[in-house]
Structures are given as structure tokens and as C-alpha cells.
Amino acid sequence: MNILVTGGAGFIGSNFIRYMLDTYSDMNIVNLDLLTYAGNFNSLADFENNPHHHFVRGSITNFELITHLLDVHNIEAIINFAAESHVDRSIVNPGAFVETNVQGTLTLLEAAKEKRVDRFIHISTDEVYGSLGKEGYFTENSQIAPNSPYAASKAASDLLVRSYYKTYGLDVIITRCSNNYGPYQFPEKLIPLLITNGIDGEILPVYGDGENIRDWIHVKDHCAAIDCVLRQGKKGEVYNIGGRTEMTNNEIAHLIMDRLNLPEDRLKYVEDRPGHDYRYAIDPMKVEKELGWRPVNTFAAGMKETVDWYLTNESWWRPLKEIHVGSKND
Ligand SMILES: NC(=O)c1ccc[n+]([C@@H]2O[C@H](COP(=O)([O-])OP(=O)(O)OC[C@H]3O[C@@H](n4cnc5c(N)ncnc54)[C@H](O)[C@@H]3O)[C@@H](O)[C@H]2O)c1
Structure with a gap:
């Protein structure tokens, strides 16, 4: 199969390419990435020279380049990961x-x-559904109610994708996943930020009172779900993907502090993000029942592995700490 992966030098995209190359011997992947601050060529090091992977630096806004790649590589499917993905940055610069x-x-x-x-x-992301209270779950039929400029831009793109199915009959599928964790995540996002700050002897900043809840999934489980959707998903459908693992930011911070043997006073509560969503929680029943996908990584084991990965891969994240702009969560 010949696929175009966009944003394949980012966190989830690079993990997805690794997953596909490890799983299939007949997969040819064109990786189109602009290499913004979030894209990292070092994340591709272990498959950079794999003949089944072809990297192209360029933008998903470049129509001529994309049509050229589709032609030349005889692309059968596009998997679109490319995005500006950090909520804090969207509050400062929504235009991007x-x-x-x-x-x-x-x-x-x-x-x-x-x-x-x-x-x-x-x-796409569960953030398009907005925020939940203490009860309930997002299903594929939940109302779209994005609260941040990031979530609004993703919701807008979801609706465009839907319209290309309804209007032109294009075979499209939208996936909406909860928060991912795992190796190769840029250290401005909550988990790698706390781990790398912990390693560096810095404070671990947590927004507000730390009681915001996110539903976590290991990035490898997300990649397996996308593969499942690519092969067996029904066109025009939305699939929610989640790991059924709700955690407060306080719980995450303490888990990391325990693993790194850090004292309680390293945790610092900082001024909350404007419009900070209280809780996200995904109901992944549809992808589980209809496509037979299940997450296989437990949060405890996945987090242990993730902390250890950052401990042993300092050369990957150290240069990125310098371009990190002081954002804190998610
Ligand atoms: N990280 C999560 O927890 C999470 C959860 C659900 C959904 N998502 C979605 O998954 C996708 C990937 O997220 P991520 O965390 O890997 O993001 P990321 O920020 O780590 O990676 C984004 C990648 O897109 C590239 N990119 C940015 N603009 C581009 C452009 N114009 N053309 C080509 N490439 C461009 C960047 O260089 C980078 O490599 C996003 O669409 C995001 O909305 C992420």
C-alpha cells in the first residue's frame, strides 16, 4: 500500500510511521512535513534510511506539491496528522x-x-467536543463545541472533511482521539514537560488546582487504532479513540515525581489557562465493537516506559528545551 502521511515528523505521525514500517513489509510511506518547531528530523532517525520511507519537506497548504506527490508515488491513502497542535500557542497566535x-x-x-x-x-481530537462536567462521555454524536482556538480550528477542519464526503463522495474518515503520551513528544506538552523539568531539577508547573481531567492513551495504541480505521473503517464515519484512563493533572505529576524520586515541593501550581476545559473523556465503544480495536498498554506500564525513555534519550529532547516557550499543559 502507498500512503501519504502528513506531519510525520511530529509526535504521533513519527510513531505512526514507525508502527506501520514495523508491522507491514509492503507499506510505502511518503512523509510530508514542514518541519515547524514541532517537527523533528531526529524522530525519524531509526527509519530515515528505510527504502519504504520517503521524507519530503513541504506544507500541506502547497497544492502543487501535494498533487505531484500523489501522482509520482501512486498514493492510495492520505493520513493527515499535520497541524499546529498546542493549545497555549493557539491562544497567543490563532491565525497560524x-x-x-x-x-x-x-x-x-x-x-x-x-x-x-x-x-x-x-x-482529529476529542477537544472538538468541548468540556465535560464530572459525569458523562464524548460519543461520536456529541455536540461539537470547541473552546480554544486550537479546538475550533480542528473542528472546522473536521467539518470540511465531512463536507467532502457529503458533497463529492470522497472516501473520508475522521478519528477523534484523547490525550496521547509516549516517546518523541515535544517537551512543551504536559507529560514530557514535567518529566524533563524533573530531570533538570526545575519546578513542575501545573495549571490552576491541578484537578483538570484528561483521558490518556499510549501513542502506540492510537497508531494501532488508526491502522485499524484505515483498513476496516467505514467511509464517512467518525471514530472516537480513547484509552479509558482518566487522570487529573495532579495524579500525573505525582506519578512522575514518584518515578523520579522528587520531593513534593517541586510541584508548583501556576495561573490557569484562560478557558481551560475541565474534563475530557472518550467513549471508544464504536471503534472497539465495530472494528475490534482495543488498547493494550496500561497507563502504569506505559508511563514507566515513557519516563525511562526520556531518561535515556536526553540527546533527543535537550535541544528542544531551548526552543520551548514556557507553555505548560496539554
Ligand atoms: N498529541 C495529542 O495528544 C493529540 C490527541 C488527539 C489528536 N491529536 C492530533 O494529532 C495530530 C498530530 O498531533 P501531534 O501531537 O503529533 O502534533 P505535533 O505538533 O507533535 O506534530 C505536528 C507535525 O505537523 C507538522 N506541520 C505543521 N504544520 C505543517 C504544514 N503546514 N505542513 C506540513 N506539516 C506541518 C509539524 O512540523 C509537526 O511535525 C494533530 O492533528 C493533532 O490535532 C493529537
């Missing part, structure tokens, strides 16, 4: 999120339509 997440997705859809690509998988 509209440009990449909305305009970029529209450009990819146009190219897919023109070149009659067989399948278009759009990687």
Missing part, C-alpha cells in the same frame, strides 16, 4: 492554526479529490 489546520486540510482534500485518492483519514 487556521492557516495550517483549516486551509491546509482544505488543500489536502482538494488534492485528494482531484487525484481520486481511495481514502482520506483525518486525525
Whole structure:
């Protein structure tokens, strides 16, 4: 199978390419990534020279480049990970999120339509559903109610993807996943930020009172779910993906502090993010029942492995700490 993966030098995209190359011997992957601050060529080091992986530096807003790649590589499916992905940055600079997440997705859809690509998988987020109270879960039928400019830009791109199915019959699928953790995540996001600050003897900053709840999934489980959706998903459908693991930010911070043997006074509560969503929780019943996918990594084992990965891969994250701009969570 020949696939175009966009954003394949980012956290989930690079893990997805690794997963696909490890799982299939007949997979040819074109990896289109602009290498923004979040894209990292070092994340591709172990498969950089694999003949089944072809890296192209470029933007998903470049229609000519995309149609050229679709033609030359005989692409059958597009998996769109490329995005501006950090909520804090979207509060400061929402325009960049509209440009990449909305305009970029529209450009990819146009190219897919023109070149009659067989399948278009759009990687989205549970954040498009807004915030939950203490009870309930997001299902595929939950109302779209994004609260941050990041979530709004993802929701807008989801609706464009849907419209290309309804209007043009393009074979599209949207996946909406909960918070991912695992190796190769940029250290501005909560878990790698706390781990790398912990290693460096710095404070571990947590927003507000630390009681916000996120539903966590190991990135490898997310990658397996996307593979499942790519092969067996029904066109025009939305699939929620989640690990059924709700944790408060306080619980996450304490887990990391325990693992690194840090004293309680290293945790510091900082001024909350404006409009900070209280709780996300995914009901993944549809992808479990209809496609037979199940997460296999427990949070305890996955977090132990993740902390150890950052301890042993300092050369990967150290240079990134320097371009990190002081954002804190998610
Ligand atoms: N991280 C999570 O917990 C999570 C959860 C659910 C959904 N998602 C979604 O999954 C996708 C990947 O998230 P991530 O955490 O890996 O993000 P990331 O920020 O680590 O990676 C994004 C990648 O996209 C690239 N990129 C940015 N603009 C581009 C452009 N115009 N053209 C080509 N490439 C461009 C960057 O260089 C980077 O490599 C995003 O669409 C995000 O919304 C993420």
C-alpha cells in the first residue's frame, strides 16, 4: 500500500510511521512535513534510511506539491496528522492554526479529490467536543463545541472533511482521539514537560488546582487504532479513540515525581489557562465493537516506559528545551 502521511515528523505521525514500517513489509510511506518547531528530523532517525520511507519537506497548504506527490508515488491513502497542535500557542497566535489546520486540510482534500485518492483519514481530537462536567462521555454524536482556538480550528477542519464526503463522495474518515503520551513528544506538552523539568531539577508547573481531567492513551495504541480505521473503517464515519484512563493533572505529576524520586515541593501550581476545559473523556465503544480495536498498554506500564525513555534519550529532547516557550499543559 502507498500512503501519504502528513506531519510525520511530529509526535504521533513519527510513531505512526514507525508502527506501520514495523508491522507491514509492503507499506510505502511518503512523509510530508514542514518541519515547524514541532517537527523533528531526529524522530525519524531509526527509519530515515528505510527504502519504504520517503521524507519530503513541504506544507500541506502547497497544492502543487501535494498533487505531484500523489501522482509520482501512486498514493492510495492520505493520513493527515499535520497541524499546529498546542493549545497555549493557539491562544497567543490563532491565525497560524487556521492557516495550517483549516486551509491546509482544505488543500489536502482538494488534492485528494482531484487525484481520486481511495481514502482520506483525518486525525482529529476529542477537544472538538468541548468540556465535560464530572459525569458523562464524548460519543461520536456529541455536540461539537470547541473552546480554544486550537479546538475550533480542528473542528472546522473536521467539518470540511465531512463536507467532502457529503458533497463529492470522497472516501473520508475522521478519528477523534484523547490525550496521547509516549516517546518523541515535544517537551512543551504536559507529560514530557514535567518529566524533563524533573530531570533538570526545575519546578513542575501545573495549571490552576491541578484537578483538570484528561483521558490518556499510549501513542502506540492510537497508531494501532488508526491502522485499524484505515483498513476496516467505514467511509464517512467518525471514530472516537480513547484509552479509558482518566487522570487529573495532579495524579500525573505525582506519578512522575514518584518515578523520579522528587520531593513534593517541586510541584508548583501556576495561573490557569484562560478557558481551560475541565474534563475530557472518550467513549471508544464504536471503534472497539465495530472494528475490534482495543488498547493494550496500561497507563502504569506505559508511563514507566515513557519516563525511562526520556531518561535515556536526553540527546533527543535537550535541544528542544531551548526552543520551548514556557507553555505548560496539554
Ligand atoms: N498529541 C495529542 O495528544 C493529540 C490527541 C488527539 C489528536 N491529536 C492530533 O494529532 C495530530 C498530530 O498531533 P501531534 O501531537 O503529533 O502534533 P505535533 O505538533 O507533535 O506534530 C505536528 C507535525 O505537523 C507538522 N506541520 C505543521 N504544520 C505543517 C504544514 N503546514 N505542513 C506540513 N506539516 C506541518 C509539524 O512540523 C509537526 O511535525 C494533530 O492533528 C493533532 O490535532 C493529537
